[in-house]
Amino acid sequence: DLIAKHGYGYNPFGVTGIADTQKINGRLADLCRGYGYEPQRSQFWAGLNVHVAETDKQARLEVEAHELWVNQNFFPSPLHDSFPPGYLSEGAIRGLHGGASYRSKPISEIGYDDMIERGSLIAGSPETVTAKLQEYLEATGVGRLMFGSNNGSKPKWLAVKSLTLLAEEVLPKLRGGSGPIEPELLGYGSNAEYGAMRDRSTPPPTALLDGRLVNVDTAHVEELRVPYGE
Numbered sequence: 268d269l270i271a272k273h274g275y276g277y278n279p280f281g282v283t284g285i286a287d288t289q290k291i292n293g294r295l296a297d298l299c300r301g302y303g304y305e306p307q308r309s310q311f312w313a314g315l316n317v318h319v320a321e322t323d324k325q326a327r328l329e330v331e332a333h334e335l336w337v338n339q340n341f342f343p344s345p346l347h348d349s350f351p352p353g354y355l356s357e358g359a360i361r362g363l364h365g366g367a368s369y370r371s372k373p374i375s376e377i378g379y380d381d382m383i384e385r386g387s388l389i390a391g392s393p394e395t396v397t398a399k400l401q402e403y404l405e406a407t408g409v410g411r412l413m414f415g416s417n418n419g420s421k422p423k424w425l426a427v428k429s430l431t432l433l434a435e436e437v438l439p440k441l442r443g444g445s446g447p448i449e450p451e452l453l454g455y456g457s458n459a460e461y462g463a464m465r466d467r468s469t470p471p472p473t474a475l476l477d478g479r480l481v482n483v484d485t486a487h488v489e490e491l492r493v494p495y496g497e
Contacts, residue, residue: 271302274310277311278312283316284386285406311408315400315412316414318416319429320391327379330421342374414430
């Protein structure tokens with residue numbers, strides 16, 4: 268009710284399944300209308316844990332063990348320790364035990380297939396992840412997605428790899444095919460040239476290359492491998 272009264276955005280923490288998200292968003296929409304306005308899609312948020320790899324099989328190989336590590340080590344306490352009396356309402360406690368809530372069963376018992384089925388994890392190839400996100404957005408009316416990419420033990424290189432595939436091969440399709448701004452629209456011939464020539468507010472990293480101190484950020488463009496400062 269507070270969210271609806273002030274027109275805030277809302278993310279139902281711990282609820283990721285389509286059915287439960289539809290129920291919560293429907294309730295929020297009704298409350299907004301009770302205050303005399305039609306809710307904006309941007310008021311409906313969702314936090315989704317996403318991992319993208321080259322194939323569905325590779326995605327499972329990369330992320331399954333890390334997700335299980337979180338489930339088996341990060342939430343070891345029983346429900347009454349995490350949510351002592353008075354912390355949540357009776358209705359909220361009941362909600363934690365049903366549907367797609369992350370507490371609907373002991374977290375240590377939740378496996379990869381469970382996470383995929385309930386929607387607490389979206390993982391796979393760019394095509395699979397795109398399709399699942401499109402289905403989720405269309406069914407729930409969510410207007411803002413917050414992506415979780417690094418739970419617990421996942422190494423940085425793996426998180427960066429997944430985020431790169433998400434940014435380059437998934438998000439452009441979710442934007443209706445528009446994708447990122449094309450470099451030629453900014454006056455550059457390629458993304459590599461744009462990355463090398465864009466303005467920076469801090470001194471770039473440098474390294475000795477063939478006896479010359481060069482700008483590391485521009486070294487991937489051969490013509491720009493000139494002594495730094497020239």
